[in-house]
Amino acid sequence: MDKIERRSILKSLGAISIGAVGPALSKGEVFAKPYQLQKKELETDVLVIGGGTAGVIAAIQAGRLGVRTTVIESGSQLGGTTTTGGVVFPGIFHAWGKQIIAGIGWELVHDCVQMDGGDFPNFSIIPNNTTIRHWRHQVAVNGFLYTLLAEEKCKDAGINIKYYQSPTEVTFKKGKWFVKTMGKGTQTDIICKQIIDCTGNAFVASLAGYDVLREADTQPGSLIFRISGYDYDSLDLDQIPKKFHSELRRNMIISRKNDDPDGTFPPNVPYGYVYVPGADSTTADTHTLANMQGRSNLLKLLRELREQPGCENIRIADLQTETAVRETYRIDGEYKITHDDYVSGKVFQDSVSHSFYPIDLHREGKSIYQEFLKEDVVACIPLRALIPKSSDNFLVAGRCVSSDRLANSALRVQASCMGMGQAAGVAAALACKKDVTPLKLPVSEVQQVIEEHGGIVPR
Amino acid sequence: MGWILILPSLILIAFETFQDTANKIKYLTEFTIPFDELDEFLDTVTISDTQSANTLYQVNSKEGYPLFYFQQVTDDVCFDSKCRPIDLTIYWNITGRYLGFLLENGEFLSRRDHDEFNADDYQTLHQLLADPHLPFSDLTFEELVNQQDSDYENVDGTSGATSKDIAAYVVDGAAYTTFLLWKNIYGPSQIAVQSATKKQLHPKLIWHILRSPSHIDQLWALRTIEPDEKLNPEIEKRILKLIEKEDFYVSLTAISILSEYHLRSEKLQHGLFSIYEKKPSGIRKPILEKLSEASSISPELISASYLILPKLNGTELDQWLTLYEKFDLTDSKMCKEIALIVDNPNIFIAKKAYDFLANAPCQGREIEKALKSFEVRNR
Numbered sequence: 063m064d065k066i067e068r069r070s071i072l073k074s075l076g077a078i079s080i081g082a083v084g085p086a087l088s089k090g091e092v093f094a095k096p097y098q099l100q101k102k103e104l105e106t107d108v109l110v111i112g113g114g115t116a117g118v119i120a121a122i123q124a125g126r127l128g129v130r131t132t133v134i135e136s137g138s139q140l141g142g143t144t145t146t147g148g149v150v151f152p153g154i155f156h157a158w159g160k161q162i163i164a165g166i167g168w169e170l171v172h173d174c175v176q177m178d179g180g181d182f183p184n185f186s187i188i189p190n191n192t193t194i195r196h197w198r199h200q201v202a203v204n205g206f207l208y209t210l211l212a213e214e215k216c217k218d219a220g221i222n223i224k225y226y227q228s229p230t231e232v233t234f235k236k237g238k239w240f241v242k243t244m245g246k247g248t249q250t251d252i253i254c255k256q257i258i259d260c261t262g263n264a265f266v267a268s269l270a271g272y273d274v275l276r277e278a279d280t281q282p283g284s285l286i287f288r289i290s291g292y293d294y295d296s297l298d299l300d301q302i303p304k305k306f307h308s309e310l311r312r313n314m315i316i317s318r319k320n321d322d323p324d325g326t327f328p329p330n331v332p333y334g335y336v337y338v339p340g341a342d343s344t345t346a347d348t349h350t351l352a353n354m355q356g357r358s359n360l361l362k363l364l365r366e367l368r369e370q371p372g373c374e375n376i377r378i379a380d381l382q383t384e385t386a387v388r389e390t391y392r393i394d395g396e397y398k399i400t401h402d403d404y405v406s407g408k409v410f411q412d413s414v415s416h417s418f419y420p421i422d423l424h425r426e427g428k429s430i431y432q433e434f435l436k437e438d439v440v441a442c443i444p445l446r447a448l449i450p451k452s453s454d455n456f457l458v459a460g461r462c463v464s465s466d467r468l469a470n471s472a473l474r475v476q477a478s479c480m481g482m483g484q485a486a487g488v489a490a491a492l493a494c495k496k497d498v499t500p501l502k503l504p505v506s507e508v509q510q511v512i513e514e515h516g517g518i519v520p521r
Numbered sequence: 522m523g524w525i526l527i528l529p530s531l532i533l534i535a536f537e538t539f540q541d542t543a544n545k546i547k548y549l550t551e552f553t554i555p556f557d558e559l560d561e562f563l564d565t566v567t568i569s570d571t572q573s574a575n576t577l578y579q580v581n582s583k584e585g586y587p588l589f590y591f592q593q594v595t596d597d598v599c600f601d602s603k604c605r606p607i608d609l610t611i612y613w614n615i616t617g618r619y620l621g622f623l624l625e626n627g628e629f630l631s632r633r634d635h636d637e638f639n640a641d642d643y644q645t646l647h648q649l650l651a652d653p654h655l656p657f658s659d660l661t662f663e664e665l666v667n668q669q670d671s672d673y674e675n676v677d678g679t680s681g682a683t684s685k686d687i688a689a690y691v692v693d694g695a696a697y698t699t700f701l702l703w704k705n706i707y708g709p710s711q712i713a714v715q716s717a718t719k720k721q722l723h724p725k726l727i728w729h730i731l732r733s734p735s736h737i738d739q740l741w742a743l744r745t746i747e748p749d750e751k752l753n754p755e756i757e758k759r760i761l762k763l764i765e766k767e768d769f770y771v772s773l774t775a776i777s778i779l780s781e782y783h784l785r786s787e788k789l790q791h792g793l794f795s796i797y798e799k800k801p802s803g804i805r806k807p808i809l810e811k812l813s814e815a816s817s818i819s820p821e822l823i824s825a826s827y828l829i830l831p832k833l834n835g836t837e838l839d840q841w842l843t844l845y846e847k848f849d850l851t852d853s854k855m856c857k858e859i860a861l862i863v864d865n866p867n868i869f870i871a872k873k874a875y876d877f878l879a880n881a882p883c884q885g886r887e888i889e890k891a892l893k894s895f896e897v898r899n900r
Contacts, residue, residue: 515834
């Protein structure tokens with residue numbers, strides 16, 4: 063026994079002495095060579111850039127039409143605002159007693175609610191813009207499940223998903239797009255026939271040299287969180303400043319299930335949020351700033367809340383990893399949807415999807431300008447609003463749709479973005495098959511294919 | 522809760538209400554549930570005690586159907602009892618939906634300073650009371666007023682203006698009256714109404730309610746259907762009609778209440794299939810999911826489904842193929858139809874068909890040829 067210990071000690075000493083002149087490696091360990099950036103090439107028919115609300119749907123649609131489709135996403139998961147942003151009410155799909163947005167977006171929401179054992183709100187209750195507001199028809203989903211199902215549906219449609227990738231260069235040559243992307247340890251040169259910019263910020267459109275625009279003032283973003291450690295019903299609200307009441311009340315509802323089938327749904331916003339003025343997710347720098355400012359604002363709020371009677375033990379229970387963004391850049395499209403178009407429900411010859419949400423402009427994080435659609439009015443989105451002016455083989459879907467600011471404040475919501483995503487997916491796939499730019503497609507064919515895939519085309 | 526016969530005078534009140542008697546202040550919406558075979562309107566009336574101090578009465582037909590309910594409300598209407606009491610009758614239909622109110626001869630409602638309601642006030646009140654979604658449900662009047670940053674003493678009663686924020690939900694100068702009556706209509710009395718009807722439910726009554734043009738009534742009746750009770754053929758027919766004709770949510774709800782037990786009816790399965798072809802994807806998918814819950818599926822339905830396969834998009838095709846797999850169904854006709862789809866130029870669709878055939882016990886030259894052709898095309 064003594065001998066063994068002695069031998070072992072000597073061996074260790076030997077290792078130390080060797081280590082003094084060379085690297086210490088345990089059995090099986092080898093030193094890796096210095097990392098060389100991996101350069102890859104990829105050819106695809108449709109490249110969807112941004113795997114968020116619109117991008118997921120656009121990619122699935124293109125894949126289901128049988129064209130080779132790749133989606134690149136700068137983050138780690140699909141779903142965007144609904145998942146990473148935490149806005150788990152991807153509405154609104156119904157208006158005035160009928161479904162107005164369906165197709166792949168609704169399929170995903172439906173599957174998510176069903177698998178989660180949730181309920182749908184009573185869509186038969188018609189909003190009256192006073193006691194019955196649009197949000198009654200919001201559908202609450204489980205964001206975690208949404209992430210899983212979105213990825214599964216993409217895989218089922220044969221989509222090549224590439225996470226942690228961002229475009230750095232976009233060039234159009236001889237009818238094809240050449241896109242350089244950077245990711246963790248990889249640089250990929252992608253050649254594709256059609257691009258769908260679903261970044262939400264018209265970032266790729268801008269890289270490609272198309273005009274994008276925004277006002278100096280933009281709506282604030284929101285960093286979403288949940289707090290616990292207090293009992294709202296036991297609080298003496300008279301002792302707590304009113305500015306905190308809504309923050310405390312929002313967290314009361316933890317169940318996504320609605321006990322009253324005809325009742326208010328969702329009964330309350332099931333999370334808290336802090337506004338982040340000027341939040342912009344366009345670049346790494348602006349997005350970092352938006353995230354850090356949101357976290358800083360939340361810490362300040364938490365400290366203030368913990369000063370309130372009955373809230374001393376408040377703790378943070380959940381926090382989204384990114385600030386959700388409402389407004390950045392929009393494209394200058396072949397058609398710009400105006401406020402008047404939106405509130406009058408103008409139907410275009412090339413309408414490809416509906417949108418139903420009030421004009422909803424969050425101003426300086428202090429008030430919201432809202433304008434409700436009149437009875438039976440449902441807004442429409444023309445294909446031209448998804449195509450940058452003078453572009454070739456290029457579409458956008460999502461909140462960067464060509465629109466004026468007020469119209470955009472309504473068009474930006476998730477169901478509308480899903481409708482745009484499906485339309486862009488159809489247009490891109492058909493454009494690939496016919497080898498034309500989307501603007502040259504027969505509109506009736508685009509509309510017919512959208513309908514064949516469950517979408518609803520305004521007529 | 523006890524049930525006894527009530528006084529003839531109350532029967533008369535209830536009866537007169539629906540006979541359009543004059544000299545009374547009454548605001549009534551239509552009787553939504555069609556009982557067209559009933560020529561005798563009223564036979565017996567019963568009462569129940571609810572948590573409310575006021576008594577609830579049920580009006581029945583000769584045939585034993587509950588027809589409607591009413592309750593005499595005799596509360597003080599102004600806050601802190603500063604105003605006069607009211608004597609008013611509230612009516613519900615049998616699903617608990619508000620029908621209207623009636624004030625006896627000489628009775629009236631008043632606003633602050635005891636101003637009598639005018640016709641517009643009564644109409645506004647009636648419209649507000651018909652809205653089950655006023656933001657009053659979980660609040661006391663004090664909470665409501667406090668939440669709106671207002672002094673409740675000034676909201677109603679003898680002086681002061683109605684809070685700006687709650688003005689849209691109340692009759693001007695009569696916030697407490699509106700609140701009190703609304704709470705009465707949608708509180709324990711409504712639950713008692715629904716509970717009383719449920720106790721008397723039988724297939725024919727459910728069928729009557731399902732014929733109502735009101736979504737509220739339709740949904741209420743659908744949710745009373747028991748999963749382990751056989752559907753009366755008339756109800757089955759009616760449910761199919763609701764799925765086919767009514768709005769999205771009613772269709773969805775009507776599909777959702779069908780159980781494996783109900784689906785033992787092949788007629789129901791065929792009815793669902795015939796609707797499938799007519800409806801958009803938002804309803805098609807739930808129909809197919811529901812058919813998948815059946816313990817067995819009609820062979821005729823399966824044969825008929827082969828004809829629609831070529832017209833489906835890839836996702837819908839996949840749902841049918843999944844259904845075939847679930848019921849372990851394969852026959853040579855099915856295999857041949859699916860083999861044709863393997864040639865579809867859309868790889869997404871073709872692959873669905875290929876994957877099914879590759880795993881199904883399908884045999885024959887056409888099948889092998891289709892599989893091989895797909896493999897060659899997609900090498």
